[in-house]
Amino acid sequence: MIIGIDGPAGSGKTTVAKLLAKRLGIFYLDTGAMYRALTLKALERKVDLSDQDVLKKIVEELNLEFKDGKVYIDGLDVSDQIRTPLIDKSISPVVAQPEVRAVMVKLQRSMVAKGDFVVEGRDITTVVFPNAKYKFYLDATPAIRAQRRFKELSEKGMDVNFQELDQDLKRRDNADKTREVSPLKVSEDAICIDTTNLTIFETAEEIAKYIIP
Secondary structure: OEEEEEOOOOOOHHHHHHHHHHHHOOEEEEHHHHHHHHHHHHHHOOOOOOOHHHHHHHHHHOOEEEEOOEEEEOOEEOOOHHHOHHHHHHHHHHHOOHHHHHHHHHHHHHHOOOOOEEEEEOOHHHHHOOOOOEEEEEEOOHHHHHHHHHHHHHHOOOOOOHHHHHHHHHHHHHHHHHOOOOOOOOOOOOEEEEOOOOOHHHHHHHHHHHHOO
16 A cells, blocks of 8 residues: 655655654655755765766665665765755756656655555655555645744754745745656645644644545
8 A cells, every 4th residue: 555645845744754654554755855865975976966867877876775764875874964955955956857767766666565655755646656545745835834944954953044945945846846757746636735734743643534444
């Protein structure tokens, strides 16, 4: 069984997906973290982030592992590094590469081939798992999403400027929704949930209502 959750940054999908997976006793896969890890690796190698051939080679060699809610590259915990404003600003050209996405989709499908998963991202219900048993799309107002992101980063001790973060979020939204390959959009059969006035726990419970009899 696949439960797919899509939505823009700050909609709450990552934390909600984790809570939902724990509640249901099944596995969780954060596909966005995979693209973030690739972006981090590309930045470390100082390569052209729009060079599809180079990025494809990096992703094919990427030693990526998810363990106990953490993300590891080459055995090193990069969970916090992949959630920084630098990655937010740099990721759009990386995720827009068709051949890179093709490799990622293949990897994502192989990772959930044997088991029940909550999978979240931006093209899960439309491209990666169009036949997912359950499909959800989470959203919230841009102002609330920016506030959530600011709070998340500030609590991690990062020095962030709210106005810059807000503008970066808007640029990312536009890039995600207008890219030619696998743009962020609502699947025709997805259940849409506005999380603007909901807590993370309330959102998880709302989704669970559709799954648990």
